[in-house]
Amino acid sequence: MSENILAKAYSAEEFQNMAGKVMSLIGESLLISQKETIPQTINWQAPEETLTYWQNEFNSTEKTSLPELLEKVIAHSINFHSKGYVGHQVAVTLPLTFLTSAICAYLNNCTTVYELGMAGNAMEKVVVNHLAEKFGYDQKSTGFVVSGGSMGNLTALVTARTSLGIREEDYSKLAIMVSAEAHYSVERAAKIMGIHSENILKIPVNEHFSIRTDLLEDAYQNAVSQQKIVFCIIGCACTTSVGAHDDLNAIADFAQMHQIWFHVDGAHGGAAIFSEKYKHLLNGVHRSDSLIVDFHKMMMAPPLSTAILYNAGERKIREFSPKATYLWQDQLSEEWWNSAKHTLECTKPITILHTYAIMRLYGDEIYRQNVDTLYDLGSQFAKMIERRSDMELALEPSCNIVCFRYIPNNNRNADEVNKRILHELTKEGTYYVVGTTIKDCFYLRTTFMNPYTDTLCLSHLLDWIENTAKNSI
Numbered sequence: 001m002s003e004n005i006l007a008k009a010y011s012a013e014e015f016q017n018m019a020g021k022v023m024s025l026i027g028e029s030l031l032i033s034q035k036e037t038i039p040q041t042i043n044w045q046a047p048e049e050t051l052t053y054w055q056n057e058f059n060s061t062e063k064t065s066l067p068e069l070l071e072k073v074i075a076h077s078i079n080f081h082s083k084g085y086v087g088h089q090v091a092v093t094l095p096l097t098f099l100t101s102a103i104c105a106y107l108n109n110c111t112t113v114y115e116l117g118m119a120g121n122a123m124e125k126v127v128v129n130h131l132a133e134k135f136g137y138d139q140k141s142t143g144f145v146v147s148g149g150s151m152g153n154l155t156a157l158v159t160a161r162t163s164l165g166i167r168e169e170d171y172s173k174l175a176i177m178v179s180a181e182a183h184y185s186v187e188r189a190a191k192i193m194g195i196h197s198e199n200i201l202k203i204p205v206n207e208h209f210s211i212r213t214d215l216l217e218d219a220y221q222n223a224v225s226q227q228k229i230v231f232c233i234i235g236c237a238c239t240t241s242v243g244a245h246d247d248l249n250a251i252a253d254f255a256q257m258h259q260i261w262f263h264v265d266g267a268h269g270g271a272a273i274f275s276e277k278y279k280h281l282l283n284g285v286h287r288s289d290s291l292i293v294d295f296h297k298m299m300m301a302p303p304l305s306t307a308i309l310y311n312a313g314e315r316k317i318r319e320f321s322p323k324a325t326y327l328w329q330d331q332l333s334e335e336w337w338n339s340a341k342h343t344l345e346c347t348k349p350i351t352i353l354h355t356y357a358i359m360r361l362y363g364d365e366i367y368r369q370n371v372d373t374l375y376d377l378g379s380q381f382a383k384m385i386e387r388r389s390d391m392e393l394a395l396e397p398s399c400n401i402v403c404f405r406y407i408p409n410n411n412r413n414a415d416e417v418n419k420r421i422l423h424e425l426t427k428e429g430t431y432y433v434v435g436t437t438i439k440d441c442f443y444l445r446t447t448f449m450n451p452y453t454d455t456l457c458l459s460h461l462l463d464w465i466e467n468t469a470k471n472s473i
């Protein structure tokens, strides 16, 4: 008779046996990441090499335990908890979320309809209300959690289209206005909605990489003269590539004048609302019709978990209220407790648990400290770069995103040299930095996400870049 694998796999004893070992593995890995003076961030391998490794692992006839398997996964993954991780805007997850993640998987509740996620639906409402107050939204504002910033931007645009009462026969005329520096998800959302490329009006930016508000009126009038219907303008708080903040008050004035929807993409920078020192970067956000903020960026939660907030007003839920009599009887009533009425997702995990637990245990203060620490690190790093004669900043940073580059002797081939520096840096693995193109020039791009990253570690990074550039490039 064959072994009853199903029973073994579901066995509570089997689980208890694995759980302690896996938790120790995580604990040890975290401890090493925080204690190491010379961090190990990425053990880089070419994609084909990694594929071969996992193919062989998969085909192996040797038995493995879960802790053994997970140890291999850790060894072959980038380590966000390393202080040398200064790459993309991914949260360095708080340890308590390792545990809330386990509960999410165990419960497997989803927010679709009330009974499937009673706690989750209510927690979303509590957290969203709290955020709405923070952002200065009207008391009657509403909101939900969606799966990521890209989904959040799409959800907001679709809601705007419905709420403004645009007729389906006019959909082909729809246009949006957005900074040329906005995250690509805005353009993609518009395209998914069938908005023509030439109706995605990308407004040029000024020397601070913020949208040029002096160009808005002309762009709008030009679109209107071509029978386009501009229904939404998006403000960036902040942009992804260089971390620039748009003038939200000026955009709000413009949106109000033309009665168009004003959405703020605060996926990264929305968390600054918790900081007395930096919340001025979001001045005017309370005047927007909708906004998003990612919990899985600056708010230290695992992905994908994004709050979408709607200011009180004319939000209509028609677009997201499918007829589904097995879920609800009244398609068009608000019923916040039936989340699937308001979002594109049907099954949606209760990722809100991470953020609810963070807020409940540590309060807003933890977000203030995180934002202040990481944004301060941005300006400290910028000063360190300015002090080095062979380095230059792309622009003065306003948050924790800093773009800079090495200037080779006689300034020749700067793009090539910096690309090679980045390549060597990634292969070496102590740090993880990324690259970006700004005004046709290649720059190294850092985002500080880990409060354990310090100026000593960043000074070593700059030394490493200088030494490598001088000696081996």
Ligand SMILES: Cc1ncc(COP(=O)(O)O)c(C=O)c1O
Residues within 6 Å of the ligand: 089, 147, 148, 149, 150, 151, 183, 185, 237, 238, 239, 240, 265, 266, 267, 268, 294, 304, 306
């Ligand atoms: C400003 C901005 N908006 C939206 C997104 C997309 O968010 P997500 O990766 O959660 O889909 C990003 C991602 O980096 C971002 O920086």
